[in-house]
Amino acid sequence: MPATTTKKVLLAAPRGYCAGVDRAVIAVEKALELHGSPIYVRKEIVHNKYVVETLTERGAIFVDETDEVPEGARVVFSAHGVSPAVRESADSRNLLTIDATCPLVTKVHKEAVRFAKSDQTILLIGHTGHEEVEGTAGEAPEHTIVVNSPDDVDDIVVPDPDNVVWLSQTTLSVDETMETVRRLRERFPNLQDPPSDDICYATQNRQVAVKKIAPQADLVIVVGSANSSNSVRLVEVALQSGANASYRIDRAAELEEEWFEGVETVGVTSGASVPEILVRDVLDALSARGYETVEEVRTATEDLMFSLPREIRADLKAKEAAGRA
Ligand code: 0K2
Ligand code: SF4
DSSP: OOOOOOOEEEEEESOSOOHHHHHHHHHHHHHHHHHOSOEEEESOSSSOHHHHHHHHHTTEEEESSGGGSOTTOEEEEOTTOOOHHHHHHHHHTTOEEEEOOOHHHHHHHHHHHHHHHTTOEEEEESOTTOHHHHHHHTTSGGGEEEEOSGGGGGGOOOSOTTSEEEEEOTTSOHHHHHHHHHHHHHHOTTOBOOSSOSSOHHHHHHHHHHHHHGGGOSEEEEEOOTTOHHHHHHHHHHHHTTOSOEEEESSGGGOOGGGGTTOOEEEEEEOTTOOHHHHHHHHHHHHHTTOOEEEEEESOOOOOOOOOOHHHHHHHHHHHHHHHO
16 A cells, blocks of 8 residues: 655745835836836835845846946835935935835834934834835934844843834734844833834734644744744744744745654645745745645635825826826
8 A cells, every 4th residue: 555645834824015015116117117128126126135126137237236227327226125324325316216115114214203303213123134124224214223032132222211212124923023122121111102003014924823823833834034033033933933943935936845844734834925936936846746735724814905106106197197198
């Protein structure tokens, strides 16, 4: 009798593109369609190698700073947002800007501006050096202290311990952030909460889904790039939630044979900046290793969509009008 196989894949849902990433990638595609190459993009439009490579092939030019963009050229600001200083620098070079900042990141910027106006100290939980944190902190640099982790809390010095509020990067681990907040509140009992969650719906939903599959998985594969905060968090959450092992990969070719020794159930998910085609490739590669049964485990349904950046909408409208003339 042939040996029965119990090899299977638990595929987390939601996974992959969120509304803000979808909008940002389409913004670059539309800009290329409308205006042709080159379209400059400040920083990676989203933190995914494949997306950046694909858009580069289509004519996008990724730069680190606006001073690398020729005077008067078109530049897209990435989904992670920019500080007012970056906007000023772009204006001073007469750049035509297209703002693909996710509206949920803009919401946090507005909170930062508001709290700074009332002279509160903002404890911004997030990762130093991450573009989103640079952008948000840049709204009120004199009022902001970046808190990287719970261990940072003891070293914080503020002008008035009774006048502090916390905000956060949108793509953090919910559990670790809550631990940081708990430690902050121990030190600052009058700490004010943000008006609503800063960690966005997509980040939260992907963590809830991976938490559901992790306890049953011998191995959890997270598709996403190394600089993608939300993707890297999914590996941590999978391990904390009971997965025996978890690895992040950019693409199927990075799967390693030794990860599969004795593995019956493989969990699969992907970060908010990851196109579904990369997940399909991983499923094909797993199928070739005998993991043919795929069971999707859905913990939420997402239907949020954002309208395209207003600059793109205006250009599309103008094109339509010209076509009718
Ligand atoms: O997770 P990260 O903030 O590093 O960013 P991406 O991987 O590009 O995901 C999209 C989030 C962009 C802004 O929140
Ligand atoms: Fe917006 Fe959240 Fe997506 Fe970031 S992860 S682009 S905040 S929806």
